[in-house]
Amino acid sequence: MQNWGRGERMSKVRILVGTKKGAFILTADGKRKRWDVSGPYFGGWEIYHMKGSPVEPNRLYASQCSGWFGQVIQRSDDGGKTWEQPGSSLGEAEGTPPGEATTTPDGMPKGESNKFVYDTSPGGGKALTTHQWYDGTQHPWEFKRVWHLEPSLTDPDTVYAGVEDAALFRSTDGGQTWQELAGLRGHGTGPQWAPGAGGMCLHTILLDPRDPQRITTAISAAGAFRSDDGGKTWQPINRGLRSQYIPDPNAEVGYCVHSIAMHPSRPNVLFMQLHWDVMRSDDAGESWHEVSGNLPTDFGFPIEVHAHEPDTIYVVPIKSDSEYYPPDGKLRVYRSRSGGNEWEPLTRGLPQRDCYVNVLRDAMAVDSLDPCGVYFGTTGGQVYASVDAGDNWTPVVRDLPAVLSVEVQTLS
């Protein structure tokens, strides 16, 4: 007789793994013990991020890029078995009158799914063309890649893209064309934004399930920003953050935010892994306070919230911002069950000697089964899974290319 836990029956978990050299999809049933590995997809390309639509889970979006051939957007409508570049195939153009939005006057697909053009039109503070460079001078905004894709909570054809150089784009046609939400760069502090060591990227996009007009983003090394009108206007939300490495440690912007997490049942509570410091806000980012508590180091990249316990959060402490590996060669996830300050190391099944990998900002995710599954990928190519909320860990795969991102879908 099978011993099924709550939520395990008839469920399936799909892990979307982006790596430096392709994408991989790991699937298991609700017990999460035996995993099928498929891939590499897009072998040889960097896959910064993949994510599925919450309303149509087999609709996946992927950011594929290369130093040679630039940015490509891929979309799948069958859970990752097959992929296409939206708006690029002749089949998509069939039946579309020539000259329509996604076809040329000849009736050919426009092939613009990888066209990210900054909006420099005048008015509304949009005519922003430069930001701060490393030497303090102004530097032109230059598109480099898509770091993060965030599908809409309600419409499978709407998806947001966080890009480097930092900006937020939105597609409402399934990724065929993209328009910048230019009010973010243009709200006033844009010329003060400067790149961090990893570039000036918009890496976090949180959509509020209770308020479709509210979007929260984070940018390295500018800070966190929130819109309450669907992305038209924005405000910095960095009060309470401190950056000892900038001239004014309490400045309005200039913060190297690494990641922000939110529980959907409590969208006003945000947890942030800042460059140094783990922070918490109870008012949607209006103010922040530190909850690093007894962490062995408060530097790190990812932060995640348990699927069913809004005050249970996970981080992976990393020794410093120059060494980029776990303290003492021990890979430890830290869990707080009290919304921060009090942390416990989770070590069972994780290497506790000679481990010098890193876990990047988008490389941790949770499923929504009970008990909650927690997953993360490393720069050493391992993807670890815990099916008991972090108490025990097992490697799903050990030898992938360096993992850039991990997302998890719980499928019924």
Next chain:
Amino acid sequence: MIRVVLPAHLRTLARIEGEVKLDVPAPVTQQTILNALEVRYPMLKGTIRDHTTQKRRPFVRFFACGQDLSNESPDSPLSESVASGRETFLIVGAIAGG
């Protein structure tokens, strides 16, 4: 008929094998070849040259007849041997390791 050879990654994107044969009206230049290529294979837009500026991406190179044409004007007419299809127009991902 112009014969174009793409690097492996772009052949994968375009879902083709082997070289591409294109009808390109005279004058045959880098620009007119790339225009025709992108009409036939819209998924290659932005991968060889920038969407907006139309400039060649830094690590993409163009060769024909044993010569590196990457820094030639995109509007310069190409040799008769390329225009006639005797020689291939090569689009190459630069060897840029390190």
